[in-house]
Amino acid sequence: MVARFSTVAGGQDSADNLRDVRGFSVRFYTEEGNWDMVGNNTPVFFIREPSKFPDFIHTQKKDPRNNLVNWQNRWEFWANHPQSFHQVTILLSDRGIPYSYRHMNGYSSHTLSFYNERGERVWVKWHFKTNQGIRNLTDEQARHYHINPFDLTKVWPHADFPLMEIGQLELNRNPDNYFAQVEQLAFSPSNFVPGISGSPDRVLQSRLWAYADAHRYRLSVNYQQIEVNRPRCPVSNYQRDGLMAAAASPGEAREGGQYALTNFYPNDRAAEGAPVPDASVVEPPMPLEQEAWVNYHDNRDEDNFSQAGELYRLFDEGQRERLARVFATTLQEVTAGVRQRVIAQCCAADEDYGRRVAQACREGAGESATAEQTLNNP
Ligand code: HEM
Numbered sequence: 142m143v144a145r146f147s148t149v150a151g152g153q154d155s156a157d158n159l160r161d162v163r164g165f166s167v168r169f170y171t172e173e174g175n176w177d178m179v180g181n182n183t184p185v186f187f188i189r190e191p192s193k194f195p196d197f198i199h200t201q202k203k204d205p206r207n208n209l210v211n212w213q214n215r216w217e218f219w220a221n222h223p224q225s226f227h228q229v230t231i232l233l234s235d236r237g238i239p240y241s242y243r244h245m246n247g248y249s250s251h252t253l254s255f256y257n258e259r260g261e262r263v264w265v266k267w268h269f270k271t272n273q274g275i276r277n278l279t280d281e282q283a284r285h286y287h288i289n290p291f292d293l294t295k296v297w298p299h300a301d302f303p304l305m306e307i308g309q310l311e312l313n314r315n316p317d318n319y320f321a322q323v324e325q326l327a328f329s330p331s332n333f334v335p336g337i338s339g340s341p342d343r344v345l346q347s348r349l350w351a352y353a354d355a356h357r358y359r360l361s362v363n364y365q366q367i368e369v370n371r372p373r374c375p376v377s378n379y380q381r382d383g384l385m386a387a388a389a390s391p392g393e394a395r396e397g398g399q400y401a402l403t404n405f406y407p408n409d410r411a412a413e414g415a416p417v418p419d420a421s422v423v424e425p426p427m428p429l430e431q432e433a434w435v436n437y438h439d440n441r442d443e444d445n446f447s448q449a450g451e452l453y454r455l456f457d458e459g460q461r462e463r464l465a466r467v468f469a470t471t472l473q474e475v476t477a478g479v480r481q482r483v484i485a486q487c488c489a490a491d492e493d494y495g496r497r498v499a500q501a502c503r504e505g506a507g508e509s510a511t512a513e514q515t516l517n518n519p
Pocket of ligand 1: 145146147163164165166179180181186190191192194248249250251326327328344347348351352355356359
């Protein structure tokens with residue numbers, strides 16, 4: 142397997158000790174092809190609606206006018222998107238700066254699925270933790286649970302869905318050639334193997350195609366043939382040639398490969414080795430759920446704050462105090478209107494959270510609404 146850790150807001154000039162979400166990508170070169178889990182070190186994400194992603198990421202990256210971090214842009218987006226608040230609480234808390242890559246968890250964040258040979262599907266979220274594995278959810282439970290199981294801004298409470306251990310991941314080797322083995326890696330959430338699949342999560346659905354677009358642009362159409370991206374099992378399809386085609390030498394000619402004699406399907410050449418669909422690995426149909434697929438971007442009535450509040454109440458006194466100070470320090474750079482809305486979000490999660498952030502803002506910036514004012518006049 143291979144892993145790559147990355148940044149979300151930071152660019153190539155980012156440092157290991159900066160506050161940021163860490164990308165957490167792992168690839169398993171299985172006998173049935175590559176399976177990629179392209180997640181983060183946080184169990185939730187800023188948005189549940191994929192069309193918001195370009196705007197979201199523009200506010201997190203450096204301002205293109207002057208190449209500086211712009212807290213006004215970041216907070217303005219968050220203040221206008223209450224659905225981000227759970228992830229904002231994680232990012233600005235102590236968890237926003239992992240001690241090292243060895244001291245953080247990895248999560249799929251999204252709900253994915255497993256299916257078996259009987260066509261039964263269960264929903265799963267991946268947790269990469271020392272001595273811990275996944276937790277899962279059946280289709281039936283998913284339909285009646287009080288939180289939408291496909292909402293990327295929510296976690297599944299452990300009390301309802303205990304983690305199930307499936308093994309340990311040991312990272313024990315650094316690359317010998319950073320460019321060839323790390324820079325050219327092309328992880329994609331759509332790289333699945335038989336038995337593992339996606340879910341109706343809208344953000345995941347959009348990621349399933351977005352990554353391969355980036356790979357074709359970044360590494361050429363045949364990026365899947367680069368050594369570090371190449372599956373370790375035979376690849377059989379009817380596609381060949383194109384820029385940087387490199388999968389075979391003439392001596393390795395075989396049906397289904399780069400030097401295949403046949404480049405169309407259906408055909409009459411199965412007996413000579415031309416590939417045919419394998420019914421044993423066909424995925425069962427995904428149920429179409431009105432809630433998850435169609436309407437879910439409308440979040441007017443959505444509870445965006447309970448889980449952030451629960452997380453806040455898990456923090457001890459020191460953690461709460463540091464969280465409030467990170468809020469206050471960065472909120473010094475934003476307009477009063479944005480600051481007011483952020484404090485209102487803190488209050489909605491937990492009154493003490495709101496009071497503390499308002500107090501820290503007053504001490505730091507000399508002016509800001511009090512939490513009491515915000516609570517009374519949200
Ligand atoms: C609509 C939402 C999203 C879109 C359109 C999107 C798009 C992208 C694109 C285009 C890349 C660069 C791919 C490449 O050049 O190889 C990327 C990288 C990445 N994204 Fe996303 N992303 C989204 C949400 C997320 C979420 C929710 C997560 C985590 C749960 C995530 C985790 C990552 C990671 C870890 C990388 C770096 C992967 C690597 O090491 O190659 N992204 N994203």
